[in-house]
Amino acid sequence: MPEALGKLTYSTLKRRAGRTDKFLEKLREGEDFVFTDGTASKLDGVIVGTGTGTTYTKDDTETLKVIFDNNDKLTLKLKVGASTKAFGTLAKTAEFGGQSSSSSSAAVGGKVTEVLSEIGFCFYYALQENGHLDDYNLEVWSTVNNVATFKSLCSTYSGVPKMLKFQYKDVKDINARIGTMYSFLKDHGWDEVLRTQVSAFKRKYPSVNSSYYLARPSAIPDAFNPYSTYRLISGTVKDYAGLSRAIGEDKWNPADFWIFNDKGIRFMRQWNDKSKRLRSLRTENYSVSYMNLVNKQLINLYKQGLVYPVSLKRTSGTPNIKEINSGRDEISQIVEYDRVELSNTNLDVQIYFTVKTYEERSLISTKNLKAKMKTKAGGFRLELEEASGGSARHGSIGMGLQEFIIKDTSDQGINRLEDIRGDAKYNNIRNEFPTRGARHWLGTTDYISSRNIETLIPYLSELMSEVNSTGADIGAFTNKYSGSEQIGTKIGAAELAVSIAKIVNRYSRDIVMENLYNAAGSQGIAAGVSQSQLDRRRQLLGMSEDDVITIVNDTKALNAVFQAGFHLKIM
Numbered sequence: 001m002p003e004a005l006g007k008l009t010y011s012t013l014k015r016r017a018g019r020t021d022k023f024l025e026k027l028r029e030g031e032d033f034v035f036t037d038g039t040a041s042k043l044d045g046v047i048v049g050t051g052t053g054t055t056y057t058k059d060d061t062e063t064l065k066v067i068f069d070n071n072d073k074l075t076l077k078l079k080v081g082a083s084t085k086a087f088g089t090l091a092k093t094a095e096f097g098g099q100s101s102s103s104s105s106a107a108v109g110g111k112v113t114e115v116l117s118e119i120g121f122c123f124y125y126a127l128q129e130n131g132h133l134d135d136y137n138l139e140v141w142s143t144v145n146n147v148a149t150f151k152s153l154c155s156t157y158s159g160v161p162k163m164l165k166f167q168y169k170d171v172k173d174i175n176a177r178i179g180t181m182y183s184f185l186k187d188h189g190w191d192e193v194l195r196t197q198v199s200a201f202k203r204k205y206p207s208v209n210s211s212y213y214l215a216r217p218s219a220i221p222d223a224f225n226p227y228s229t230y231r232l233i234s235g236t237v238k239d240y241a242g243l244s245r246a247i248g249e250d251k252w253n254p255a256d257f258w259i260f261n262d263k264g265i266r267f268m269r270q271w272n273d274k275s276k277r278l279r280s281l282r283t284e285n286y287s288v289s290y291m292n293l294v295n296k297q298l299i300n301l302y303k304q305g306l307v308y309p310v311s312l313k314r315t316s317g318t319p320n321i322k323e324i325n326s327g328r329d330e331i332s333q334i335v336e337y338d339r340v341e342l343s344n345t346n347l348d349v350q351i352y353f354t355v356k357t358y359e360e361r362s363l364i365s366t367k368n369l370k371a372k373m374k375t376k377a378g379g380f381r382l383e384l385e386e387a388s389g390g391s392a393r394h395g396s397i398g399m400g401l402q403e404f405i406i407k408d409t410s411d412q413g414i415n416r417l418e419d420i421r422g423d424a425k426y427n428n429i430r431n432e433f434p435t436r437g438a439r440h441w442l443g444t445t446d447y448i449s450s451r452n453i454e455t456l457i458p459y460l461s462e463l464m465s466e467v468n469s470t471g472a473d474i475g476a477f478t479n480k481y482s483g484s485e486q487i488g489t490k491i492g493a494a495e496l497a498v499s500i501a502k503i504v505n506r507y508s509r510d511i512v513m514e515n516l517y518n519a520a521g522s523q524g525i526a527a528g529v530s531q532s533q534l535d536r537r538r539q540l541l542g543m544s545e546d547d548v549i550t551i552v553n554d555t556k557a558l559n560a561v562f563q564a565g566f567h568l569k570i571m
Contacts, residue, residue: 007036008090010074012097019096020068024061028378034091045079055079059346062375062486115177115216116184117194117312118256122167122214123154124194125259128202129210130159133195138186145179147171159210170219193314197570200319207305208259216257217249224268226253226294226309226565232275233290237561242439243400247525251397252291253565254522255309264306267297291562299326299566309567320571325523325564332358332536335514338368340501342467342494344477347486348373349493351500352387353513358540369394371516373493376485380444380492384520395520403442405519406499408527409512410555413502414441417495420462429455441499444492453484456491463494467501505554507537507547518564525561 013019026033032040047053048067053075056064067074076087127133136157144153151168154160168174185191202208222228227249234246260268271294278290301307311324322331338352351371357364368387374380374396382402384394397405407414418441421433432450434443447456461474481487503509511529519525529551537543 006092007088008092008096009088010076011072012092013068014072016097020065022095024065024068024377027064028058028061030058034093035085035089036091037089041080043078043080047077047079047084048074050075053077057346059348062347062377062489063481065377112177112180112184113314114256115173116181117190117314118216119167119170119174119178120181120185120190120194121197121310121312122164122216122257123160125198125201125214126154126160126163126210127157128198129163129208129212130157132157132160133198138182138191141182141185144181147174147178150174150178163210163213164215166213166215166221167219169221170216173216173218190314193316196317197312197315197319200321201310201570204321205305205308208308212259212261214257214259217255220258222272224265224272226258226268226271226298229268229271229275229294230291232272233278236278237291243404245398245400247401247561248398251519251522251525251564252562253309253567254311254395255565255567256312257310259308259310261306264301267301267306271297289562291565295325295563295565302326302566309565311567311569313569313571315570322569322571323566324569325566332540333514334358334536334540335510335517337500337506337509337513340467340497342464342497344464344473345480347375347481347489347493349497351497351513353517355517356540361540369517371513371520373496375489376448380489382496382516382520384517394517395522397516397520399442399444400440401519401525402496402516403440405515405527406512407439407441408556408559409515409529410503410505410508412504412508412554413499416466416502417441417463417498420459420466420498426459429459432456442492442495444488444495447488447491448485450484450488453487457487460487460491460494463491463498467494467497503554505550507543507551508554511551511555522564524564526558528556528558530558530560 013023025031027043027046030042032042034040043058045055045057046064047055048064056067078085078087078089124133127136140153140156144150147168151161154164185194217225217227220226230249230252231246234249238246275290298307298309302309334356336354336356338354341350341352343350349372353369353371355367355369357366369384370387371382371384373382380399381396382399383396386394418436421430422436426433429452432443432446432452432455434441434446447453450456457474457478460477464474464477477490478487481490500509500512503512508529511533514533515527517523534543534548534551538548
């Protein structure tokens with residue numbers, strides 16, 4: 001039985017710097033909170049005030065932050081589904097100043113699941129390959145809470161330390177998360193999941209034995225870390241795409257851990273050595289293209305059984321292990337734009353779309369997703385999630401990459417946006433807008449720091465009317481939100497909405513969304529239309545040649561930054 005957990009109070013949150021930020025982050029990201037009865041659930045809202053009060057959802061965390069920062073005492077309740085709970089029903093877990101306990105039924109989600117499942121797979125596979133999995137008992141985790149105790153546990157099983165010798169270098173994440181591994185495995189069912197997954201992997205790849213190493217990317221030494229190769233030339237990639245910051249390494253390859261042997265290490269070391277030489281060159285295109293060469297070599301290393309990049313998801317039943325970006329994928333996807341919602345009750349925009357997955361020419365699945373723009377705290381990233389509001393996330397992309405992909409795929413919506421800005425009625429605020437034709441056409445970061453934000457409200461109203469056929473009640477928005485950061489955030493969201501919704505050709509809109517989806521899901525960074533996108537639509541949707549001609553005329557030619565890296569996906 002889990003230990004009794006103490007109550008979390010608002011004063012406890014305020015007692016130490018960073019606790020309110022952590023609380024708001026968990027609310028915003030939809031992570032589980034632990035309650036004093038040992039259960040765990042995400043919060044659907046925080047109610048401030050007596051009586052019915054005012055409910056703030058995950059979309060209102062910036063407003064809540066202002067409230068928390070300026071009030072030492074508050075009356076708070078929690079909205080959990082259709083129920084309302086007292087704030088004191090929350091447990092005072094370690095992240096909020098409580099005592100950590102390996103036996104407590106800790107909340108699992110987000111980063112916790114990511115770290116523990118990946119370390120868990122590495123550990124379980126090492127146990128299996130050295131003949132210890134049948135003798136292993138979960139209770140051994142009861143005293144594990146840092147790198148030292150984790151190494152001590154592994155040392156009790158012959159052969160395991162060798163296979164995990166690089167994983168020990170993952171000090172930061174091990175120290176932060178490993179203390180909840182017992183609960184993660186026992187209370188949340190991951191012991192059975194991992195046993196099933198390592199068994200399935202062994203059946204498919206029987207040659208992956210005790211001579212191999214397993215490690216998360218953060219644990220692989222820089223000298224042969226594949227992501228170090230990418231980081232060495234990421235500046236060149238950034239310049240090539242005209243971005244303000246480098247593209248995240250997971251956009252190249254989303255593998256959660258890598259399996260490799262000594263021969264594989266030698267080849268990966270060569271990638272790093274060559275990328276160091278390339279960094280000194282001024283030929284940007286060659287430097288960028290080097291990642292595509294690495295992709296081809298990675299596929300060859302996989303075929304030789306030397307290196308296995310693996311992406312891990314929770315599975316039920318018998319896991320499927322699929323090759324992704326292998327060049328011979330049996331699976332293909334088509335994205336279709338649905339609609340844009342630009343509400344006057346929140347700070348974001350929601351762009352709905354459908355992902356259709358085909359095996360050969362048969363439709364095997366349909367996913368309804370939405371893209372939501374995050375606030376300043378989230379870096380104005382475009383985050384993809386389930387349209388129904390489920391907890392599953394499908395990647396995200398930064399603002400600079402959004403600008404690049406949309407503008408270099410179809411700028412029809414951007415042209416409409418810039419026509420609105422060019423109206424004579426905005427002459428007095430012309431300096432508030434990005435320069436027409438500029439690569440950075442979203443004005444979000446300037447708007448949030450504007451000293452004349454009120455003058456931009458008519459512009460926001462027009463953008464909202466442009467997208468919403470019923471018009472926009474700007475008063476409903478300004479009654480709820482004020483200040484440059486909130487209003488500026490909404491203007492940026494509205495600009496994004498116009499840039500997509502006002503693309504005239506529906507197939508061009510589809511391809512814009514497909515390129516955004518691919519970038520978010522680490523399936524390659526590219527703008528424009530590719531021949532394969534046209535071919536898939538001809539073959540699977542029966543698109544006519546006239547439609548193809550229209551797309552080509554309305555959409556820019558392919559501008560591929562780099563292809564996504566090969567990996568295996570346990571799904």
